[in-house]
Amino acid sequence: MERHETDMRRALGLAERGWGRVSPNPLVGAVVRSSSGDVIGEGWHEGPGTPHAEAMALAQAGADARGATVVSTLEPCNRFGRTPPCTAALIDAGVARVVVGATDPDLGDGAPGIADLRGAGIEVVTDVLGAECRDLNGAFERHVLTGRPFVVLKSAASIDGKTAAADGTSRWITSDEARADVQRLRAWSDAIVVGAGTVIADDPSLTIRDVRYAAARPPRRVVVDSTGRTPAEARVFDGSAPTLVATTDRAPHDRVSAWEAAGADVVIVDRDEAGRASIPGLLDALGKRDVQGLLVESGARLAWAFVGAGLVDRLVVYLAPKLIGGEHAAGVVAGEGFMPVDAAISLAFERVERIGPDLKVVARVHRHR
Numbered sequence: 583m584e585r586h587e588t589d590m591r592r593a594l595g596l597a598e599r600g601w602g603r604v605s606p607n608p609l610v611g612a613v614v615r616s617s618s619g620d621v622i623g624e625g626w627h628e629g630p631g632t633p634h635a636e637a638m639a640l641a642q643a644g645a646d647a648r649g650a651t652v653v654s655t656l657e658p659c660n661r662f663g664r665t666p667p668c669t670a671a672l673i674d675a676g677v678a679r680v681v682v683g684a685t686d687p688d689l690g691d692g693a694p695g696i697a698d699l700r701g702a703g704i705e706v707v708t709d710v711l712g713a714e715c716r717d718l719n720g721a722f723e724r725h726v727l728t729g730r731p732f733v734v735l736k737s738a739a740s741i742d743g744k745t746a747a748a749d750g751t752s753r754w755i756t757s758d759e760a761r762a763d764v765q766r767l768r769a770w771s772d773a774i775v776v777g778a779g780t781v782i783a784d785d786p787s788l789t790i791r792d793v794r795y796a797a798a799r800p801p802r803r804v805v806v807d808s809t810g811r812t813p814a815e816a817r818v819f820d821g822s823a824p825t826l827v828a829t830t831d832r833a834p835h836d837r838v839s840a841w842e843a844a845g846a847d848v849v850i851v852d853r854d855e856a857g858r859a860s861i862p863g864l865l866d867a868l869g870k871r872d873v874q875g876l877l878v879e880s881g882a883r884l885a886w887a888f889v890g891a892g893l894v895d896r897l898v899v900y901l902a903p904k905l906i907g908g909e910h911a912a913g914v915v916a917g918e919g920f921m922p923v924d925a926a927i928s929l930a931f932e933r934v935e936r937i938g939p940d941l942k943v944v945a946r947v948h949r950h951r
Contacts, residue, residue, distance in 0.1 A: 583710070586681045589613040589621075589653040590711045593683070596626040596635070597655050597718060602769030602790075602798030603629045606872045608686070608719040610635040610656045614642070617649040617678065634659065636668040640675050648676035655715045657686040660695040669698045679705040683715025687726045721772075721875035724895070729869040731876040735885055735894045736767060737914045740904040745882065748908035750783070759938025760900040765792035767898060771801045771877035773826070773868055776818075777884035778807035787817045788879070802826055802873065806884055808858045809833060814840035821845055826871075828864045832857065847871075854887075861891045886917025889927065894947050897929065901941040 596611030604627050612635035614623030625638025633641070636658050640647050658668035658680065672680060685693045685708070696706050716723065721732035738756040739745050746752035754761070768774060774788045788803040790796075800823035805812055810833030812818075818825050819841070826847040829838065833850075841848050851863035868876060878888055888894050899914065920926045929945040936942075 585615070586651075586653060586707060586710045589615060589651075590655065590681065590683055590715070592621075592624070593635075593653050593655045594711070594714060594718060596624055599626045600628055601766070602795050605772050605799070605874055606630070606722070606725070608656055608688075608722040610654065612636045612639040612652060612654040614639045614647055614677075615651045615653070616643075616646050617651075622646045622650065631664045634665055634668050637665065637671050640671055640677075643675075649678045650675075651679040651681060652677050653681040653710070655683040655718060657682050657684065657689060657693055657695040658699065659686065659689060660698045661689070669695050669702075672699060672704065673702045677704060679707065681707045681710050683709070683711050684719070687723050720895070721770075725869060725872075725874040730865040731772065731868055731873045732895050733865070733876045733878060733888060733893055734767065734771070734896045734898055735878045735888060736764065736898045736900075737885070738900045738902070739914055740902050740906040742905050742907060743913050744906035744908065744911045745914055746912040747906055748911045750912075752912075753784075755904065755906075756900045756902045756940050757938040760902075760940045760942070762792060763900070763937050763942065765790055765795060767877055768801055769795035769798040771875045772873040773802040773804050773876050775804040775806060775864075775876060775878045775880060775884070777880045778805060778809075778811045779883070780879070780881050781805055781807075781812050781816050781818060785817050786879075787820070787822065789823055800824070801877070802868075802871070804828060804864075804868070804876075806859050806864065806880070806887075807833065808853070810837035812837075812841070814844045819844035819846060826868075828859050828867065830857070830859050858887065861887050861893055865893060882912050882914060882916035885915045886919075889915050890917055892927075896932075896947065897943070897945045899943045899945075900937065901943060903939055 593611035593613045597609040610627045612625045616622045623639040623643030625635040627635045660667050660669040724732040803818045803825045805827045808830045827841050830853050849867045852860040854860050928948040932944045
């Protein structure tokens with residue numbers, strides 16, 4: 583088992599080579615270890631239409647794969663898609679054992695890929711570093727099971743939780759290193775959400791600028807604008823990435839036409855009780871467009887709309903070693919908040935790390951509410 587875990591950690595690292603490239607497919611890595619104990623093949627999925635990780639690793643191993651152990655972060659597929667089924671490739675290669683990290687919900691109930699391997703007489707070991715393997719493809723799994731994306735709320739704040747000074751200035755609270763780290767989050771995401779207020783105040787491009795992720799497909803830019811305030815001349819309409827505007831029937835027809843003329847996909851969603859664009863409606867619309875990972879980079883009010891609706895899965899907060907203060911300075915989340923204090927949403931800290939002079943705090947949202 584110790585060797586299986588070692589190989590699975592290597593497979594997880596291989597899987598991440600597809601970061602930002604594989605959606606709507608999952609990230610997958612695979613390692614082939616011969617019966618004599620040598621690693622003879624490695625592979626990872628590079629994107630839709632390319633060989634799956636197991637097929638790449640088997641091709642590298644060649645005839646030596648007979649009697650070998652194949653370690654894969656995800657259950658091998660058992661059906662034809664853009665590529666042949668990996669179960670057939672494993673069976674034909676004559677491997678003796680397959681070690682699986684996580685099952686693939688897209689294959690259906692009962693882990694049919696694993697069942698096919700066992701039916702062919704191959705030993706299958708499951709749930710090796712299962713939590714890490716499932717987390718790697720949390721967005722893929724969420725989309726398969728619910729039709730909605732996995733939502734990450736990202737914010738940059740001072741140590742006292744302020745995202746801007748009382749005069750509205752916010753550039754730059756965190757360091758160059760923290761902003762560079764955000765590029766990795768953007769590369770992971772299928773879409774980046776901001777509100778009309780952010781577009782009007784900052785005119786962001788919402789693109790990936792880091793050369794490390796130059797091969798990543800550009801995430802869809804999503805603007806939530808309930809009343810039609812966003813000018814069609816904003817940089818989010820510059821054509822460098824797909825853009826979607828989520829609005830309501832409160833938006834003027836001429837503004838909707840201007841967005842469409844600028845190349846945007848305009849979606850009319852229902853209003854919530856406050857007359858704003860429905861966040862559940864937005865997630866449904868994005869899910870239908872194969873958005874699996876959603877990064878929310880909005881201001882405090884839109885952040886509350888996601889949080890208050892119970893639709894945030896993970897928080898990523900970059901904390902700068904600064905004190906801003908100010909009774910009216912913006913915080914990470916606005917809105918009416920949860921009251922009393924024991925009604926607050928509970929989080930589980932996943933990790934805290936130094937990014938330059940700043941701290942990066944990653945927390946998962948508990949779903950008990």
